[in-house]
Amino acid sequence: MKILIKNGRVIDPANKVDEALDILVEDSKIAQVAKDIKAEAETVIDASAMIVMPGFVDMHVHLREPGREDKETVATGTRAALAGGVTSVLAMPNTQPCPDSTESVELIKNIVANCATCNVFVCGAITKGRKGEEIIDIAKLKKEGVIAISDDGVSVDSDELMLDAFKRAAKEKVVVICHSEDRKLSAGGVVNLGFTSTRMGLRGVSKESEFARVKRDIELAQKTKAVVHIAHVSCKESVGIIAAAKKEGLKVTCETAPHYFALDESAVLGYDTNFKMNPPLRGKDDVKAVKEGLADGTIDAIASDHAPHTENEKEIEFERSEFGVIGLETELSAAITELIESGILKWKDLAEKFALNPARILRIDRGTLGIGAIADIVIFSPKKEWVVQKEKILSKSKNSPFLGKKLKGVVEYTICFGKIVYPFSK
Amino acid sequence: MAAKRLSADVINIATETSSVKKGETLIDTGRNIQALKADIIVMRHNYSGAAVMLARSVDISVVNAGDGWHEHPTQALLDIFTLKEKLGRIEGLNVTIVGDIAHSRVARSNIWGLTKLGARVTVCAPKMLIPPSIEEMGAVVIHDIEEALINADAVNVLRMQFERDSGEAFPQQLEYFKNFGITSERLKKAKKNIIVMHPGPINRGIEMSSEVADGANSVILEQVTNGIAVRMAVLFLVAQARDGNENTN
Numbered sequence: 289m290k291i292l293i294k295n296g297r298v299i300d301p302a303n304k305v306d307e308a309l310d311i312l313v314e315d316s317k318i319a320q321v322a323k324d325i326k327a328e329a330e331t332v333i334d335a336s337a338m339i340v341m342p343g344f345v346d347m348h349v350h351l352r353e354p355g356r357e358d359k360e361t362v363a364t365g366t367r368a369a370l371a372g373g374v375t376s377v378l379a380m381p382n383t384q385p386c387p388d389s390t391e392s393v394e395l396i397k398n399i400v401a402n403c404a405t406c407n408v409f410v411c412g413a414i415t416k417g418r419k420g421e422e423i424i425d426i427a428k429l430k431k432e433g434v435i436a437i438s439d440d441g442v443s444v445d446s447d448e449l450m451l452d453a454f455k456r457a458a459k460e461k462v463v464v465i466c467h468s469e470d471r472k473l474s475a476g477g478v479v480n481l482g483f484t485s486t487r488m489g490l491r492g493v494s495k496e497s498e499f500a501r502v503k504r505d506i507e508l509a510q511k512t513k514a515v516v517h518i519a520h521v522s523c524k525e526s527v528g529i530i531a532a533a534k535k536e537g538l539k540v541t542c543e544t545a546p547h548y549f550a551l552d553e554s555a556v557l558g559y560d561t562n563f564k565m566n567p568p569l570r571g572k573d574d575v576k577a578v579k580e581g582l583a584d585g586t587i588d589a590i591a592s593d594h595a596p597h598t599e600n601e602k603e604i605e606f607e608r609s610e611f612g613v614i615g616l617e618t619e620l621s622a623a624i625t626e627l628i629e630s631g632i633l634k635w636k637d638l639a640e641k642f643a644l645n646p647a648r649i650l651r652i653d654r655g656t657l658g659i660g661a662i663a664d665i666v667i668f669s670p671k672k673e674w675v676v677q678k679e680k681i682l683s684k685s686k687n688s689p690f691l692g693k694k695l696k697g698v699v700e701y702t703i704c705f706g707k708i709v710y711p712f713s714k
Numbered sequence: 715m716a717a718k719r720l721s722a723d724v725i726n727i728a729t730e731t732s733s734v735k736k737g738e739t740l741i742d743t744g745r746n747i748q749a750l751k752a753d754i755i756v757m758r759h760n761y762s763g764a765a766v767m768l769a770r771s772v773d774i775s776v777v778n779a780g781d782g783w784h785e786h787p788t789q790a791l792l793d794i795f796t797l798k799e800k801l802g803r804i805e806g807l808n809v810t811i812v813g814d815i816a817h818s819r820v821a822r823s824n825i826w827g828l829t830k831l832g833a834r835v836t837v838c839a840p841k842m843l844i845p846p847s848i849e850e851m852g853a854v855v856i857h858d859i860e861e862a863l864i865n866a867d868a869v870n871v872l873r874m875q876f877e878r879d880s881g882e883a884f885p886q887q888l889e890y891f892k893n894f895g896i897t898s899e900r901l902k903k904a905k906k907n908i909i910v911m912h913p914g915p916i917n918r919g920i921e922m923s924s925e926v927a928d929g930a931n932s933v934i935l936e937q938v939t940n941g942i943a944v945r946m947a948v949l950f951l952v953a954q955a956r957d958g959n960e961n962t963n
């Protein structure tokens with residue numbers, strides 16, 4: 289089985305490639321990347337005026353299954369991923385049961401084997417039941433294929449326990465992903481603390497609740513040889529702390545999500561719960577700092593923090609509604625619209641943030657179009673525009689902060705493991 | 715009451731007895747009320763933003779009678795009406811609002827309304843009860859009550875609710891009265907004709923002394939009377955706007 293991709297602008301930062309080239313895919317691998325490949329192929333894709341990149345690795349996705357199949361399933365979530373050019377997702381562990389034991393990881397792997405249409409990597413919990421009390425058996429879970437651990441949704445409050453977790457993770461070479469939030473400081477908050485919380489009459493989430501915990505997590509990790517990755521960086525101070533740590537040579541990486549560079553806190557003033565997430569949308573200064581952090585390399589990756597919720601959980605009073613927004617189908621276009629158009633990132637940077645860097649952080653053999661690499665590829669039209677419409681969203685939940693927005697960049701083909709998986713075959 | 719004076723048919727729905735508690739959402743309740751062919755929903759709700767959410771999901775009119783800590787527009791209108799009646803103008807007035815600004819919808823609506831009409835608004839409370847960046851809404855913050863009263867043409871005293879379950883810091887009642895209570899002694903240092911307002915019900919001896927509440931500067935009972943007129947006006951205007959819409963459509 290061969291696929292020949294003709295005349296696309298191939299951008300593969302791992303191999304310092306950025307030019308119009310052809311790619312030949314043979315079975316599940318990349319067989320050739322060159323000009324004017326003359327080969328017989330079952331499928332030929334004319335990618336003129338399109339950009340060809342390694343398939344995206346979204347390292348922060350809530351697939352909700354098992355446990356909350358009413359919000360999303362592995363099947364619907366991975367379909368949404370493919371439509372967004374994402375060929376690998378890291379499934380976050382706040383499922384029921386959560387991946388804190390061999391049994392629960394096996395259960396999840398079974399569902400994935402039966403239902404997933406893109407690569408799904410499993411992020412294990414840090415503590416049993418994500419309760420912050422007892423560390424899981426990291427070695428055992430690693431044998432089951434768990435590549436990272438996180439208690440995402442919450443932070444491990446105990447310094448002692450977190451230090452222990454870092455030590456054990458370092459020994460097993462498993463990356464620790466931190467949802468850095470001090471709940472004592474954010475207690476009950478639903479929007480950014482300041483004018484927004486005051487004007488809306490809502491409890492605020494201070495930036496300190498985030499950056500103080502970012503600081504702690506980096507400091508604890510530094511005492512071990514653990515690789516620490518900070519999830520969903522939303523504010524200026526966090527960007528500053530991570531930049532300083534990197535300058536010191538500490539092993540820390542981080543991600544941000546499209547809503548933190550595309551939207552600021554003013555979006556939430558109308559009490560639309562599609563702008564309610566944790567951490568909350570921050571100030572204009574913070575958005576600027578996140579963009580600068582992306583540009584200067586402080587922020588390594590863009591991940592969606594895809595967090596599907598049903599209408600019943602979203603279309604209620606603001607304070608009672610769930611935190612989180614979906615993002616798999618819009619992340620590429622949001623990034624093109626906000627970061628490429630304004631010159632903040634170059635195309636090569638975009639390929640790094642969406643594919644190469646997350647693959648490297650997670651130590652998975654993805655994120656590149658090198659010869660012999662697994663053929664996970666996204667092909668998109670960078671200039672085509674589309675309007676995000678609720679009816680067209682593939683995710684089971686529709687809680688997108690980009691509803692009604694016109695975005696740039698349309699995914700034309702997604703290839704996963706050497707097969708064209710998007711557009712979907714009937 | 716205002717609706718009855720206007721001879722409107724009124725259905726009262728209290729959430730404790732209605733289906734809101736049984737899992738029906740606010741939007742469902744709103745749509746059901748619309749299906750009953752009501753023209754206007756007047757809603758008071760514990761959650762900030764509930765009124766705007768309801769208004770977005772029904773076609774009939776919604777009057778916000780108070781949502782969480784966010785807004786209480788009719789109270790602000792009646793406060794402003796009372797000020798205008800007593801002092802003849804709003805523009806240029808100095809109005810001081812004293813009390814739990816952080817958790818007060820009355821304070822927020824008064825700040826919006828008064829600043830829009832050209833009054834200067836000062837808010838006065840212990841630090842823990844002043845929300846961050848309130849200055850960006852146009853209010854000046856003064857923590858010392860006597861200083862906050864010195865130039866005031868009017869003082870609007872908010873009702874204090876000391877029982878909160880959120881674990882947030884809160885002052886003691888007696889300490890609060892000592893530091894922020896409105897007393898005759900404090901009024902003596904203020905403008906002679908300063909008017910004293912309160913949205914009711916008053917905690918005598920906590921927010922203000924009985925002497926002040928019943929004294930010559932108090933307009934608290936007039937506020938109650940004006941409340942009916944203002945609410946009638948709101949309902950009348952909303953109903954008229956609805957009729958207008960129907961005619962043009």
Ligand SMILES: [Zn+2]
Pocket residue numbers: 440441442467519520566
């Ligand atoms: Zn998180």
Ligand SMILES: [Zn+2]
Pocket residue numbers: 348350380440441593595
């Ligand atoms: Zn998350």
